[in-house]
Amino acid sequence: MNAFDLTEDQQDCLQELINVAMGQASDQLARYLDTFVYLKVPKIEQVKSEQLLVTLNQDLKATAVVSQGFFGYEGIRGEALLMYQPQDSNRLADLLGYEADELTFDEQIIDLSSILTTTFLNVFASQIDNQMSYSAPRLLSPNLGAVTQHLQQQAFNWDLALKVRISYQVTDYSFNCDMVLLIPEQAIINIKTVIDRILEEF
Amino acid sequence: MLDALYHNITNRLNTGILILDSDFNIVMWNRFLEVHANKKDNNVIGKSIFTVFPELPKKWFERKLSSVIQLKNQSFCGWEQRHHLFELSHSRPITTDSHFMAQNCTFLPVEVEGEVKHVCLLIEDVTDVCHYQTQLNKALEDLALSNRIDGLTQAFNRKHWEECLASEFSRARRYNYDLALVMLDLDQFKLLNDTFGHQGGDKVLIDTAKSVNDLLRMGDMFGRYGGEEFAVILPNTDLVGAEEVAERIRQTIASNTVDYQGRSINVTVSIGVAVIEAEDTRYEDLISNADIALYEAKSNGRNRVCLAKQCPTKETIVA
Numbered sequence: 001m002n003a004f005d006l007t008e009d010q011q012d013c014l015q016e017l018i019n020v021a022m023g024q025a026s027d028q029l030a031r032y033l034d035t036f037v038y039l040k041v042p043k044i045e046q047v048k049s050e051q052l053l054v055t056l057n058q059d060l061k062a063t064a065v066v067s068q069g070f071f072g073y074e075g076i077r078g079e080a081l082l083m084y085q086p087q088d089s090n091r092l093a094d095l096l097g098y099e100a101d102e103l104t105f106d107e108q109i110i111d112l113s114s115i116l117t118t119t120f121l122n123v124f125a126s127q128i129d130n131q132m133s134y135s136a137p138r139l140l141s142p143n144l145g146a147v148t149q150h151l152q153q154q155a156f157n158w159d160l161a162l163k164v165r166i167s168y169q170v171t172d173y174s175f176n177c178d179m180v181l182l183i184p185e186q187a188i189i190n191i192k193t194v195i196d197r198i199l200e201e202f
Numbered sequence: 203m204l205d206a207l208y209h210n211i212t213n214r215l216n217t218g219i220l221i222l223d224s225d226f227n228i229v230m231w232n233r234f235l236e237v238h239a240n241k242k243d244n245n246v247i248g249k250s251i252f253t254v255f256p257e258l259p260k261k262w263f264e265r266k267l268s269s270v271i272q273l274k275n276q277s278f279c280g281w282e283q284r285h286h287l288f289e290l291s292h293s294r295p296i297t298t299d300s301h302f303m304a305q306n307c308t309f310l311p312v313e314v315e316g317e318v319k320h321v322c323l324l325i326e327d328v329t330d331v332c333h334y335q336t337q338l339n340k341a342l343e344d345l346a347l348s349n350r351i352d353g354l355t356q357a358f359n360r361k362h363w364e365e366c367l368a369s370e371f372s373r374a375r376r377y378n379y380d381l382a383l384v385m386l387d388l389d390q391f392k393l394l395n396d397t398f399g400h401q402g403g404d405k406v407l408i409d410t411a412k413s414v415n416d417l418l419r420m421g422d423m424f425g426r427y428g429g430e431e432f433a434v435i436l437p438n439t440d441l442v443g444a445e446e447v448a449e450r451i452r453q454t455i456a457s458n459t460v461d462y463q464g465r466s467i468n469v470t471v472s473i474g475v476a477v478i479e480a481e482d483t484r485y486e487d488l489i490s491n492a493d494i495a496l497y498e499a500k501s502n503g504r505n506r507v508c509l510a511k512q513c514p515t516k517e518t519i520v521a
């Protein structure tokens with residue numbers, strides 16, 4: 001067990017915080033998007049930097065990835081990756097309430113990513129008495145080859161990250177995407193401190 | 203005291219700040235916007251943002267703001283998706299060709315006692331970023347192009363042309379399409395070089411490549427195969443069609459005159475034509491069949507088109 005491993009209690013607590021956040025987030029999204037949004041049970045695991053590419057590729061054959069950084073008090077920070085598959089693209093403008101010709105596909109997934117990420121993380125932050133700020137969402141690349149290339153070219157300055165993967169399903173629009181939160185080393189320690197405090201109060 | 207400080211800093215920021223109420227009326231803006239929009243305070247404060255900035259996409263903007271208010275989330279609009287929202291002047295009017303300021307806009311919900319009644323817009327000038335990124339993209343495109351093109355003749359270079367042939371070959375195999383290959387070689391080019399010098403030879407290569415290129419259809423792929431040898435990939439073309447193209451090329455080149463330093467150079471080409479055959483397993487087979495036909499055209503007296511032998515003949519040879 002290394003310093004970044006979560007104990008069983010810590011893991012349970014984080015899982016519970018995420019579950020509650022997911023519930024509230026899907027409720028807010030449903031009201032905003034006017035359709036049901038299902039969030040599947042999240043997967044929490046540790047990932048080594050050199051394995052990131054492999055695990056992301058296994059997760060899905062993403063064709064577009066939108067990245068958005070988040071940062072709050074007490075050193076809670078990380079990067080959210082929203083991953084899309086090609087068949088997801090057709091009715092996004094519809095879903096978002098825009099006219100199809102009002103915005104490009106790139107703008108649609110960036111807009112949706114931002115909404116999904118910030119909605120979830122805002123609720124999550126309020127659970128731990130925190131508040132998040134966000135960087136502007138960036139489209140990493142419009143196709144898989146380039147995403148893989150992009151990640152391969154990075155010399156990551158982290159070895160280990162906490163990875164939380166949540167799948168979104170909007171059945172009315174037969175649309176799926178995955179949100180992967182990656183929390184780097186120091187931030188894991190900071191999250192563990194917060195979790196320990198919650199466990200104590202509990 | 204603190205208010206005055208805030209006011210001072212707000213007005214010195216190189217970022218636009220604009221606060222809207224939920225009816226889209228402008229409550230406050232800072233000096234950055236006042237200067238770049240070049241509008242007077244009293245024509246702006248309390249007015250609808252759509253009156254002050256009629257260039258805004260109204261429906262889009264309303265939907266964007268409603269998401270910020272309803273979800274209490276911040277939202278973004280980047281220059282890569284929309285170059286600008288507001289028609290503002292920028293700080294590099296001389297050294298960039300951008301008419302309006304490229305913008306990254308952030309929409310922040312302003313929450314008071316749990317309710318969002320105002321939205322704050324932050325508008326950053328990213329004309330610089332936009333300018334350099336555009337230049338970079340252009341340079342990358344040029345680089346990709348020069349990687350595919352033969353500098354002298356502007357035809358595809360050997361490497362790229364061969365990649366095209368490989369992919370056309372496998373496509374033709376997969377879907378059972380026709381595929382033809384035309385290889386042409388300038389006749390007695392060495393003699394021509396000796397007579398007119400290498401620059402004269404270069405001029406012949408350039409003019410010949412241009413003439414051939416003008417005869418081709420969209421989708422045909424024309425490359426420089428070697429020194430004075432060119433090759434054309436003709437997708438979805440059978441032997442009759444390919445022979446027609448080849449004959450047209452031969453006649454055009456033969457009737458053209460290349461002007462070089464006041465002298466006229468007449469050139470002819472020998473051409474070999476091959477089509478994909480059932481027993482061809484690699485694209486190289488197609489090349490060597492066209493090559494054999496080209497050799498035949500040469501040895502039969504040049505300035506002519508020869509077709510690769512069809513399957514039955516080959517079987518005879520094998521037998």
